[in-house]
Amino acid sequence: MVSGKLIISVAASVPTEVIERAARGARVIRVMPNINALVGRSITAVAPGRTATEEDVRLALEIFGCVGDCVVVEEELMDAITAYSGSGPAYVLEFLEALIYAGLRIGLPRDKALELAIKTLVGTSKLLSETKAHPAELRELVVTPGGVTIEAIYALERNGFKATLMDAIYEAYKRAKELSKKLG
Secondary structure, eight states: OOTTOEEEEOOTTOOHHHHHHHTTTOEEEEEEOOGGGGGTOEEEEEEEOTTOOHHHHHHHHHHHHTTEEEEEOOGGGHHHHIIIIISHHHHHHHHHHHHHHHHHHTTOOHHHHHHHHHHHHHHHHHHHHHHOOOHHHHHHTTOOTTSHHHHHHHHHHHTTHHHHHHHHHHHHHHHHHHHHHHHO
């Protein structure tokens, strides 16, 4: 018997109304953490269903706060969040793998390529988080006329790096919406 109980769902693309219909009388909250929860660094979106109470939301925030940060959102954003930050670590890992391979290609030992890539990512994330500057503003501090970095930026832009990433996330979003419609 689930009537009167709280259900917290981590099922991607399953709207709260579907769970509310299946579990009549239950209060439902939909959440979307990411794999970074394994190291206590997830960002979890929390979307209360129609009958969830403020206390239910507080409890969900407390539970998922144990594995990182939380943000309360309207449910209509959950498919976008699933495609964006729920899947986000996969995109970052793809980028990191490419960065590591680039290091190997130019002669760095595997262990150094891995360490440098990770520390560069962590440091840059911390810089961005602490300065609150726009990424382009910080990037411009590294790019000098006729320098090394501008050549790499040019190659990334010539090959559509930003557009490719934006297209990939949009495709993930479309799939999440498609699944929501099928399940809803």
